[in-house]
Amino acid sequence: MNIRSNPETTRAAVTTGALPSSKKIYANPTAAPELRVPLREIILSEAASEPNLPVYDTSGPYTDPNVVIDVNKGLPRPRTEWVKERGGVEQYEGRDIKPEDNGNVGAAHAAKAFTAHHQPLRGLSDAPITQYEFAKRGIITKEMIYVAERENLGRKQQLERAEAALADGESFGAAVPAFITPEFVRDEIARGRAIIPANINHGELEPMIIGRNFLTKINANIGNSAVTSSVEEEVDKMVWAIRWGADTVMDLSTGRNIHTTREWILRNSPVPIGTVPIYQALEKCEGDPVKLTWELYKDTLIEQAEQGVDYFTIHAGVRLQYIHLTASRVTGIVSRGGSIMAKWCLAHHKESFLYTHFDEICDLMRKYDVSFSLGDGLRPGSIADANDRAQFAELETLGELTKIAWDKGCQVMIEGPGHVPMHKIKINMDKQLKECGEAPFYTLGPLTTDIAPGYDHITSGIGAAMIGWFGCAMLCYVTPKEHLGLPDRNDVKTGVITYKIAAHAADLAKGHPAAQLRDDALSRARFEFRWQDQFNLGLDPDTAQAFHDETLPKDAHKVAHFCSMCGPKFCSMKITQDVRDYAAGLGDNEKAALYPVGHAGMTISGTIEDGMAQMSAKFKEMGSSVYLDAEKVKESNKALS
């Protein structure tokens, strides 16, 4: 390797330390107590009469005060042992790093190479290697045990409550269980309905699962380009993105230092890393799509698989015969991968080499358990082009390819749009489920209108929440800079928080058994004027506190029983509490007189918490019958009136 050290450009500083009032905890699954499954416990104030709340934690060791972080060394690699102990893999020397892997960057601009070198692993041909193959053979891996524990969010097995929550949601045919078991995880993977993106060479990984019967996940895109940004910025963005909740990160780097950037990211990433290998392949032939070859592409796949990339976007559905379908579009082909392949196909007048070599791609990816993310190269780039023939023709082909990849033992998810108006989102979701045998859908947004550049996290957050509800398994974030520029650190955070909102709103609407626990905890904090708890239970405690400080900066206001909207003498929450206190102070006869139309059991006695506990069962019961559809609402109204 011919790349010189250039320390100035790589002294990455990343954000470490816990979130406000949070503590990293680890759960030890019964099935494999040696595993340490991370959770974040949000510590409530003394005024709270309820336990601390555990929440899903994507942030990795960076928020554990007991771990010393050194990005130059990378994270520990405990998962390498899991892979080795189940066998079927060999360690080997691996491919040499070539100058073109980093865009033939000269010494002056070369980023410092990552210090440690790990010899890659690859599968031996006969033994099961991928999570899909293990699942098919009825074998539960440590990864499966790990994600089962993780998905339960630290709650005990409260089946009754969980079943009530499920009944209160509308999941459009998903099969979210009341409690996730390792066997359920295995079964979902075997059916192709979920994946655990987990390259055997990504030893730093904290496994996670993507599938519509699990918590809705989000992805954050980072990556340098020919125009701007550097290695340390990208590592910092990755750590920053997972701090706020990114479940996976895609490195979409183009330009120079592309191999080195990826190495730094992978060695420091506890979340799955995805890439679009055609981007790097293109860099290797001077940016000219016409010069791309299967050999060059294949070599790039091996290069990245050895590094530990967990999923590859492969645009194998952009077939020669579909390209003309885009000619009359308002925005043609907007996917980079799609347009590269379209140009190649037209220039050579040949079927895409990704399609003709798909078998070989499967064989290669299987050896490392790199998951497919079948790319939507013909996705719509505008409202006008949504759900058109080009998009759906490609989706049908992705369905075909899914089945081939499964036959080859690979894990598969499917990428989706893009720009789609609200009324076409469910059609798109339903078609994906049907064409692709329920393989997980992974969509960019979709953006529900084109008219708000600068706010596309919002135009797309709307579509993302909806498609998540309808069954999409992972939502790729869109930042405020979409269409305009490269996201900086703040944009990454805004994109991640927006998409955590979308994913959580989707989980709530689906009736995910544990989703509403956090909403309820935060709402109780809000109602009881526990300001710090309200901030800390939110997705972004820092911003919530800063906004509160802007209007009421004094510490005393953080325990004040009023808020800045109304002031001390005029506050609806205070008045409601007065109403409760007043009602609680009345005798039984008085209550009866006070509530002329009340029905049995609707009394308030004891503390507010007792009252809540008494009523919650009743409300849950009503919930399952009342809220699902208009007919049921009507019936319930009759019953209650």
Place this chain on the structure above:
Amino acid sequence: MNIRSNPETTRAAVTTGALPSSKKIYANPTAAPELRVPLREIILSEAASEPNLPVYDTSGPYTDPNVVIDVNKGLPRPRTEWVKERGGVEQYEGRDIKPEDNGNVGAAHAAKAFTAHHQPLRGLSDAPITQYEFAKRGIITKEMIYVAERENLGRKQQLERAEAALADGESFGAAVPAFITPEFVRDEIARGRAIIPANINHGELEPMIIGRNFLTKINANIGNSAVTSSVEEEVDKMVWAIRWGADTVMDLSTGRNIHTTREWILRNSPVPIGTVPIYQALEKCEGDPVKLTWELYKDTLIEQAEQGVDYFTIHAGVRLQYIHLTASRVTGIVSRGGSIMAKWCLAHHKESFLYTHFDEICDLMRKYDVSFSLGDGLRPGSIADANDRAQFAELETLGELTKIAWDKGCQVMIEGPGHVPMHKIKINMDKQLKECGEAPFYTLGPLTTDIAPGYDHITSGIGAAMIGWFGCAMLCYVTPKEHLGLPDRNDVKTGVITYKIAAHAADLAKGHPAAQLRDDALSRARFEFRWQDQFNLGLDPDTAQAFHDETLPKDAHKVAHFCSMCGPKFCSMKITQDVRDYAAGLGDNEKAALYPVGHAGMTISGTIEDGMAQMSAKFKEMGSSVYLDAEKVKESNKALS
């Protein structure tokens, strides 16, 4: 009046001047050519081969360079003449301003009184006064002609295109026509399905219409409180909110100077102003709900009606018998108006005076044509409380009251929640339509999760877009400061833009005939690298340009055929254009060979624009059959394959 001038606090500076590359234009409706209906024309660059785009304009005279703005004098009052010329009204001295109208503010803190005084008008008992009464009698008012012109967005009567757009949407039983006529407006108002909030004393008003068969509207809340903000800030916020697209503004002031603040706002507002009169009534009895009386409330209604407030939020559905239904809620009663009335009802153990005096309230509001916004005092304040019995019991009462108000000749809309998870939004919308005879629904959000304080514009923007699609007529914005503090100028803008996105996404999904024109124009600009056009066609050109400048600050980049995401040698849009150019250069035989599975008519010839024009008819045709539901998609796929 005993209030001294205090000039320092009232030298309001407001933002004037056109938006980037925009020009104020006025349309003259055929039915009343003397009316001047404002539109904003977005002027495209020379490179654009399409006409400039007219868009709806809420910004009033502030963006007209030919109008001299002086907030001390207020806006011109042309509408006063319309009211007088149709008769049935009398001018009278009006109520005296009392010290308690401004919270008994002392001289030191009194805001400067507004200089000009206009004697109020009120209806004479027999003649029709309200838009509803005129509509019922078959009379088309100038307000109706004005809004009909305004709703058509400056497009000519392109019925064919409009019908195709309507067919491509899903409006859930709304009846949006291809083109809005004054007669259609009259009919919708007569049916109670739309309102034109237009107090006869608001001469400065540029009329607008609220109803689900019209463009979805948004409201921005402003207002000072006991804790913070001042008169000039509120006038500035109002002008700022309408600059970015607020269709109405609610002045929710509490604290002191409440009458004076409202006078300044009204005299400078071209949009309808709404208020919650109970807030001011409460100020008049030292903030103690128990001391509220019907007489004090009635006096406040008269005070505000004479000033020209266009709609009142009246929480007349908070009945004594419903209050206990909230006792077990996670967040009790969160509406300020609702909690005030609940406290009053319990303290006196009496039915709400708003309910018992509802007839008198109608008679009073009718005399000024103040529209009802029937308040949802029992709206849910958390996901846990959504669509519960308390909320729906109140909604049923609002339905009863709607019919009473119509009988009295009043215009009515209905307020809605609040916090509602996605799967309960449509149930809520459908119940409102049914219970309230299709009177326009006007909702706050709803917020689709509770867990993101600091981002509630987004949690609620998701719900707002959805309920707008399902039939909600006006969306009340939520700013990032919701639950945390009072919105400043930036928050107001963020809230307005977010809600413009939601409203527009709703219009697109409903198939509003003109909505997609703007998306298409912007997407064409994006695809053709007309950067300035892309910025200017967006909802916030300033932010779009600033974001682009951050990555690529040079002016040359604003005409560059690449974007900062990919850099010059690697850009999907550029590649797509290359693909088109390449295809366009081929002969017919070559094309036939190139597109082995192409179907008739799918050729590209002439300019890109020609090609687009050729294909748009075909795509529209496909649109109406292809995109509506999954079955149709399937059929279409068969037909095309």
